[in-house]
Structures are given as structure tokens and as C-alpha cells.
Amino acid sequence: xxxxxxxxxxxxxxxxxxxxxxxxxxxxxxxxxxxxxxxxxxxxxxxxxxxxxxxxxxxxxxxxxxxxxxxxxxxxxxxxxxxxxxxxxxxxxxxxxxxxxxxxxxxxxxxxxxxxxxxxxxxxxxxxxxxxxxxxxxxxxxxxxxxxxxxxxxxxxxxxxxxxxxxxxxxxxxxxxxxxxxxxxxxxxxxxxxxxxxxxxxxxxxxxxxxxxxxxxxxxxxxxxxxxxxxxxxxxxxxxxxxxxxxxxxxxxxx
Amino acid sequence: xxxxxxxxxxxxxxxxxxxxxxxxxxxxxxxxxxxxxxxxxxxxxxxxxxxxxxxxxxxxxxxxxxxxxxxxxxxxxxxxxxxxxxxxxxxxxxxxxxxxxxxxxxxxxxxxxxxxxxxxxxxxxxxxxxxxxxxxxxxxxxxxxxxxxxxxxxxxxxxxxxxxxxxxxxxxxxxxxxxxxxxxxxxxxxxxxxxxxxxxxxxxxxxxxxxxxxxxxxxxxxxxxxxxxxxxxxxxxxxxxxxxxxxxx
Numbered sequence: 001x002x003x004x005x006x007x008x009x010x011x012x013x014x015x016x017x018x019x020x021x022x023x024x025x026x027x028x029x030x031x032x033x034x035x036x037x038x039x040x041x042x043x044x045x046x047x048x049x050x051x052x053x054x055x056x057x058x059x060x061x062x063x064x065x066x067x068x069x070x071x072x073x074x075x076x077x078x079x080x081x082x083x084x085x086x087x088x089x090x091x092x093x094x095x096x097x098x099x100x101x102x103x104x105x106x107x108x109x110x111x112x113x114x115x116x117x118x119x120x121x122x123x124x125x126x127x128x129x130x131x132x133x134x135x136x137x138x139x140x141x142x143x144x145x146x147x148x149x150x151x152x153x154x155x156x157x158x159x160x161x162x163x164x165x166x167x168x169x170x171x172x173x174x175x176x177x178x179x180x181x182x183x184x185x186x187x188x189x190x191x192x193x194x195x196x197x198x199x200x201x202x203x204x205x206x207x208x209x210x211x212x213x214x215x216x217x218x219x220x221x222x223x224x225x226x227x228x229x230x231x232x233x234x235x236x237x238x239x240x241x242x243x244x245x246x247x248x249x250x251x252x253x254x255x
Numbered sequence: 256x257x258x259x260x261x262x263x264x265x266x267x268x269x270x271x272x273x274x275x276x277x278x279x280x281x282x283x284x285x286x287x288x289x290x291x292x293x294x295x296x297x298x299x300x301x302x303x304x305x306x307x308x309x310x311x312x313x314x315x316x317x318x319x320x321x322x323x324x325x326x327x328x329x330x331x332x333x334x335x336x337x338x339x340x341x342x343x344x345x346x347x348x349x350x351x352x353x354x355x356x357x358x359x360x361x362x363x364x365x366x367x368x369x370x371x372x373x374x375x376x377x378x379x380x381x382x383x384x385x386x387x388x389x390x391x392x393x394x395x396x397x398x399x400x401x402x403x404x405x406x407x408x409x410x411x412x413x414x415x416x417x418x419x420x421x422x423x424x425x426x427x428x429x430x431x432x433x434x435x436x437x438x439x440x441x442x443x444x445x446x447x448x449x450x451x452x453x454x455x456x457x458x459x460x461x462x463x464x465x466x467x468x469x470x471x472x473x474x475x476x477x478x479x480x481x482x483x484x485x486x487x488x489x490x491x492x493x494x495x496x497x498x499x500x501x502x503x504x
Contacts, residue, residue: 007350007358014349071345075403078306079362080335254269255308 004076004089005096012065012097021057021098025105028053032109039114040205043122047205050106050126051198052162055133058098059154062137065094067147074255087250091138091243098130121204125197132193132238139246142253165192185217190234200231258319259283260305260411260442265314267300267466274300275466278314284410287433287443287456288471291490292463298446299342301463302413305444306339307331318411335363338409338436340429342416342446344400348389352380352399355388359403374402377428393420401429405436412436412443418452430456454486462490469497 012018028049036042066073069090076086106126110119137154144150169188173181189195199218221227265278275297282288290298303309304316307323316324321333346355360367375381378398388396397420404412412433418426433443434456447453454474461471470493474486481496483489 003358003361007354008347010354011347011349069345069347071341071343072347074308075339075341075346076362077308078334078337078339079359080332080364081362082331252310254310255303 001085001089001092004081004086005092008090008093009096012093013100015065015097017061018097018101021061022101022105025053025102026108029106029109033113040118043110043114043118043205046106047122047198047201050122051129051194054102054126054129055161055194056158058130058133059137059140059158060151061098062094062134063141063150063154064147066090066138066141067150070255077255083251084247087138087142087247091135091246094138095131095134098134099127102126102130118201118205122201125201128235129193129197132235132242135239135242135246139242139249142246142249161192161194165195169195182217186221189218190231193235193238196231196234200228257284258317261315261317262305263315263317265301265304265316266312267297267304267309268312273312273466275304275311278463278466278468280461280468280471282442282444284440284442285437286458287437287445289450289453289457289460289474289486290444290446290463291448291450291460296463297466298463299415300466302415302444302446305411306337306413307334335407336410338404338407338412340397340400340404340412340414340417342419344393344396346388346396346399348387350388351385352388352391353384355399356384356402356406360406363407365407370408371402371406374405374432377432378402378425394422394425397421398425401432405432408439409436410441412441414443414445416447417445418447418449426452450486450490457486460486460490462494469494 029046032042032045032049033039036045073086073090077083102123107123110123136157140153140157141150144153169192172188173185189199199222203219203222222231260282262278262280265275266273267275274295278297278301290301292298300309304311304324305318311324314324315322318333319336321330323333350358356367356371360371375384378401380395380398380402383391383395388399391399397417401417404414414433417429417433421429430453433445437443437456437458443456445453445457457474459471459473460477462469477486477489477493478484481489481492483492
């Protein structure tokens with residue numbers, strides 16, 4: 001696994017798309033800090049951009065890379081090495097490449113303009129999202145044979161997480177506003193890793209009030225150490241379950 | 256290699272479509288098999304089944320002492336004896352040839368040695384070792400693919416259209432190398448549409464059509480039966496003569 005990881009990472013770190021992604025994040029981060037006088041406002045704007053952009057890039061890049069390296073993956077599968085090791089090596093390399101690009105593009109402006117716990121939380125949440133969506137991308141690419149369908153499914157998944165889930169959640173909260181639904185708010189947030197990441201960062205910036213009554217429930221739950229631990233566990237599950245599914249599918253797949 | 260390759264009742268289907276059906280044959284150590292057939296006849300699927308890339312729907316493949324189609328996934332170490340030269344050679348574009356050779360040596364647990372140097376020299380890749388694979392022509396990538404296939408001195412060598420994209424001199428060198436694998440007791444399986452290129456090397460010809468193995472016959476016998484001098488002439492005559500499939504030899 002480490003051999004596949006090492007050489008896939010070397011390939012990815014020279015990949016123009018990864019370099020472009022790092023530069024794009026750097027331009028957005030630096031631009032927002034230069035435009036806003038208050039660093040907290042810049043971070044707030046950055047949260048909205050990162051929560052949409054990072055999952056999109058991670059998903060689409062992973063799916064495209066997996067399909068583009070299909071012939072080489074076949075060649076690896078003919079070597080004396082378990083398929084699980086091949087996929088894990090590729091998966092780890094893609095996660096590492098995305099995280100390094102993010103550390104460079106997002107980390108540098110955050111350290112330069114707003115060092116502190118809010119920046120740290122934004123970086124950690126962004127990193128968690130990168131990993132979750134790389135794993136989801138690998139799952140899509142291992143389950144669907146055609147590249148066009150894979151990319152289409154990646155875009156649908158992104159739309160579901162970024163727009164549809166929020167819209168459904170709002171509709172639900174509005175419709176059931178007369179009922180005691182607070183016990184359901186937190187589990188519903190856990191169903192969407194992007195929402196979860198956004199809530200954690202908002203709580204750190206102390207902008208839970210912006211989220212109204214739900215914000216109070218989130219603050220009550222995720223504001224404690226136990227709440228944070230549970231949030232981290234949910235993110236871990238969002239990585240492990242699709243990752244397990246991808247490995248299982250890859251082991252049975254006709255290459 | 257002691258026991259060769261045995262294929263019993265092999266079948267593969269995608270959905271309801273059978274692409275291979277009831278394939279029974281055996282390949283002996285020290286022979287070159289030329290696998291031919293029209294497009295979509297099942298050649299690539301048969302090769303992929305042998306390589307463990309595709310799971311058969313039925314039947315069994317045994318390579319040496321290892322049954323690779325058993326319910327439990329076989330220990331992948333048997334693949335150390337297999338060399339594979341695919342029809343399309345795609346590699347990570349940002350790696351250099353040198354890095355790719357190092358990677359594959361790492362994976363196979365072999366140290367780059369004299370054979371590597373010999374192959375690099377023979378295929379004329381010495382000056383290109385530090386070029387990125389993404390910048391190489393299709394023919395040069397095929398040469399890299401040939402080095403990867405030959406360098407571990409395989410017992411089973413599978414070559415899918417090995418001469419496609421290669422210049423005539425390199426093509427003949429690659430085929431000569433395949434002959435050496437046979438001479439060392441290995442099994443060489445070649446698919447090619449260019450029969451005249453491979454016929455001097457092949458010991459037997461396997462003809463697939465619509466997923467069925469129509470015949471597996473020694474080249475000499477094919478020529479004798481049809482009275483032809485060349486395989487390209489013998490094959491259509493044999494197919495025309497055959498009112499029913501000839502027995503598998």
C-alpha cells in the first residue's frame with residue numbers, strides 16, 4: 001500500500017489540477033482578507049466559499065483521476081499485491097494531495113491574517129470535508145463503470161449535500177415548527193457533513209445566533225467537548241462507511 | 256513452470272450477455288499460444304480472466320498449482336510469475352520512466368538489475384529514462400510496457416496486441432524476447448491481428464468466436480490440413496471447411 005501511495009502522491013503533486021486548486025484557494029483566501037477590514041468577516045465569507053468549493057473539487061477531481069488512471073490500475077492489479085492495498089494507497093495519496101493543496105492555499109492566508117482558534121477550526125473542518133469527499137468520489141468511481149455517469153453522479157451528490165439537504169431541512173423545520181423537533185435537529189445535521197462542518201466553524205466564530213433557534217440547539221450540543229467528539233466521530237463514519245463500501249466494490253469489480 | 260495453465264468450463268457474462276462460454280483448454284509450459292478471433296469474440300475477456308482482472312461467472316482457471324478462480328480470493332503472490340503487456344499503455348503522466356520502473360520493482364520486490372539495463376538498451380530507452388511518461392509517444396509507452404512485462408522473467412507472459420504502435424525493428428525484438436520466455440519453459444499468450452508477425456513464433460493457435468473456443472490447434476497442423484503456406488491463408492480456409500467446430504487438441 002505504501003508503495004502505491006508514495007508514487008501516486010509524487011504523480012499527484014505534479015498534477016496541474018492540484019497545483020491550480022492550491023493557487024485558487026490562495027487567491028480566494030488572500031483576496032477575501034484584503035477586501036474585508038475585519039478578519040472575522042473575511043473568515044465568515046471564507047466559510048461559505050470553502051464549504052461549497054472544497055467538496056466540489058474533491059469529488060470531481062477524485063472521480064476524474066480514478067477514471068483516467070483506470071488502465072494503470074489494471075496494471076497494478078496484475079502485480080503480486082492485494083486489491084485492497086492498491087485502492088487504499090490511491091485513496092491515501094489523493095487525500096494527502098488535497099490536504100496539502102488546502103494547507104498551502106487556505107492555510108497560508110489564515111496564518112498570515114487571522115491566526116487563532118476560528119482559523120484552526122475552519123482548516124480542520126475543511127480538511128475533514130476534503131477527506132470525506134475524496135472517499136465519496138472513490139466510492140462513486142469504483143461503483144460506476146462509465147466516466148460520464150461517474151462525473152454526473154458526483155455533481156448530483158454535491159448538489160444534494162450543498163443545496164437539496166438544506167432546502168429539505170428548512171422545509172421540515174418550517175412545517176413542523178409547532179412540534180418539539182429539537183431532538184431531531186442534531187441527527188439531521190449529522191446526515192450532511194457539509195452542514196456539520198459549517199456548524200462547528202460557526203460555533204467557534206460564535207455566530208450560532210445567526211442560525212436562530214437551531215443555533216441554540218447546536219450550541220448546546222456541539223458546544224461541549226462531548227459534542228465535538230461526537231461531531232468528529234460522525235465525520236469519521238462519513239469516511240469509514242463509504243471507504244469500506246469502495247474497497248468492497250473494488251475487490252469484486254471486473255477491471 | 257510445472258503444471259501449465261488449465262481452463263475448465265470457463266464462462267463470463269455481463270448482465271444477460273455471455274461473452275465467454277464453456278471454454279476448456281490447457282496451455283503447456285514452453286509454448287506460445289496465438290489467440291485470435293474477430294472483434295468482440297471474447298479474447299480480451301479470456302485474457303482478463305487469466306490475469307485475475309475479471310471474475311468468471313463459471314468454470315475454473317488453474318495456473319501452476321494455484322486455482323485463481325476459487326471462492327476465496329487467492330494469495331496474490333502467484334501474480335509474481337505473470338508478465339503482462341497490455342494493448343493500451345497508460346501510466347501516471349507526471350512520473351518518469353525511471354520512477355515507474357522503481358515503483359514496479361518495489362511492488363514486485365525485485366532489485367533493478369542487469370536484465371533491466373539490457374532491456375533499456377535493447378529497446379532504446381536509455382536517453383528517455385528521466386522523461387515524464389505523459390510526454391511519451393504511444394510507441395515509447397509500449398516499450399516501457401514491454402520492459403515491465405519481461406523484467407521479472409515471468410513463467411506466464413500475456414501480451415495483448417504487443418506490436419501495435421511499435422516500429423518493425425522494436426516489434427521483432429519484443430517478439431524475440433517472448434520467444435526466449437518460451438524457450439525458458441514459460442507460457443506465452445499473444446493476441447494479435449497481424450498473424451504474419453506472430454506466426455513464426457506461435458506453436459498453437461486458439462480461435463475464439465462469439466465467446467466459444469472453436470479450435471486450439473498446432474500451427475503446423477493448420478497449415479497441413481489446409482495446404483496453405485501462411486496462417487493468414489490457412490485460417491479462412493479452415494473456417495470455411497469446418498462444417499462444425501473442430502475438436503480441441
